[in-house]
Amino acid sequence: MIDPLRPRHLALAATAVAVLMTAACGGTTIDDAEESGGSGPTGTADPDAEIPEGLKIDFLPKQLNNPYSDIVNAGGAQAVEELAGEYTERGGTEATADSQVEYINAASQAASDVIVIAANDPDAVCPALNEARDNGAAIVGYDSNANCTDVFVNQSSDELIGRALVEMISAQLDGEGTFAILSATPNATNQNTWIAAMEEILQEDEYADLELVDTVYGNDDDLESFQEMQGLMQSYPDLDGVVSPTTVGIAAAARYVSDSEYKGEVAITGLGTPNQMREFVEDGTVEEFALWNPHELGYLAGYTGAALKAGQITGAEGETFTAGELGEYTVGADGEVVLGPPTVFNEDNIDDFDF
Template identity: 50%
Template sequence: MPISQRIAASVAATAALSIALTACGGTTKNSSSSSDSSSAAATSASANPDAPTKKGLTVAFLPKQVNNPYFTISDNGGKKALTALGSKYKEVGTSSGTDTSGQVSYVNTLTQQQVNAIAVSAQDPGALCTALKQAMKNGISVVTYDSDTNADCRQLFISQASAEDLGRTEVQLLAKQINYKGEIAILSAAQTATNQNTWIGFMKDELKKPEYKNVKLVKVAYGNDDAQTSFQQTQGLLQQYPNLKGIISPTTVGIKAAAQYIAGSKYKGKVEVTGLGTPNDMRAYVKNGTVTAFELWDPSKLGELAAYASVALASGQISGTSGQTFKAGDLGTFTIGDKGTVLLGKPTVFNKANIDSFDF
């Protein structure tokens, strides 16, 4: 089944879920302050679902890291949607996945430029808050995607899937691969990454279940979404824990780097790798037996949904209040959930049997 059909089907099947995945089920944070959250509430009364979709808007995408293959795919999805909507797309950002001050500077610049909406993947849950609140005070719609900030610092969070689904299923995948026995490690991105930490929280909770009594999490390492650093961290994990049986890497950069190291080492066939990756990055490692299975959503659809949500906000069709709905082109109609979260759909598991059916 084509990826678009798979995603559409999963979205329909999970429309009732409150997945703030990612992403999700809990990448959002409780509001640290209620004084500024009134800005979204104040506009809810004026939201008109029948308002015309504005054209000629400028929507800026601010990913965690420009030139990161994952965000290139995602943001190009946003560009595609904005073109179809008759609005303008721009992308800005830092080349580092940990430059939070750089993200703040870009938000401030976009506010000064008076763009109509900002779609941002936050490197840190709180670092952008002051800048994003200022943007909203200036009438700019603010959407987070992939990685959230505090809930009162934006209007919507576009979540890939349920954070709980992602965290738990990654543990389930790896446990099955290692026969529910042995030492495992997690190779994350930045230590402050909201989505990574939320997923890891659910991973740790999943590991408390009786069926994992013989599975031991020995370490959480951080590769900072940098290929070389992630490669080195994988090497370090295996040197420090020679009996390691598996690695979960919930980052597309990390899982590819881990697979690359293991594929060329004595650990191939002895240490399993799973996590979140793109089919095109992971195809060779699946086919050569380094990786049994991994999962992800379609990042281009995530970017598309962020763009449609941004335009719906800027057009006054929605304000971010729970229960409101908006249309997102061929992706369908979406309902805003708790804390302004919009769920794309459930992740897809990729393995040798189906990986050639996907191209992204």
């Protein structure tokens, strides 16, 4: 079953909600796909087409043994089971494009019907993905898109996530001070688009007294992220806060601060799961953080891939399909399907969630 504790959505301004409803562009355009050698959305959708049993659906996260990816892909496995398909998870332990190319090729050689990928690089994986498409696979991006997918399942809109991150650090710093960003990899599509959204939002008058001083990368590795957090405090001893838009990074940053002189002095926020961040909320290191339901993200990606392969959708704007227990979804501009707005977690609600 999908986790019955559905996220209680972050309350944002009406304009931000409007951005979600129009599915702000974060996917792949037809022109982009053609330039990368991909076919892009083609054909005519048949919303009444039946999804055949036995579809081979491969999930390729950024890396294996990542707590966040494990939750996402568990949702994907549930979807594939409900669809009577064959679920396979492929990947390496390092978040690199080279590693993903190897497993894309393996999925293609295994005659995968659907490849669902969280890309480590938006372009480097495209030659292999395009070859897999030529071999009959439907290509779905999730979490972090590539510039050659047929459909991108976005956890939220870039603007909504960027605004949530800015609002949280602003609230914790009372609207003024310096902060840094601890991100994943330099080429991670999702983190980069969220950071770009943050930088744009920081230009608004409301945030004139907030200063972003640096962005560093922990490569979604716990030890590297911990060391980058340590380096930030050495470089900026008067730093007021850190925003980490990656579950690995925020946990490492919180762990560093929780055992340091900066506890209670440096605000830590970003994107994390309740289970991994609970101890840091309870001990006062972290006031609040946000995330969507990662299990539902993988579940939606699984159903999206099956709908695409069955011809219920082609990736064209306005097409609709049903994603199991999540209900009906509509394909937005540039082949983007948006799960929903993020949820903010704090000491008042964190125990209501178990993922």
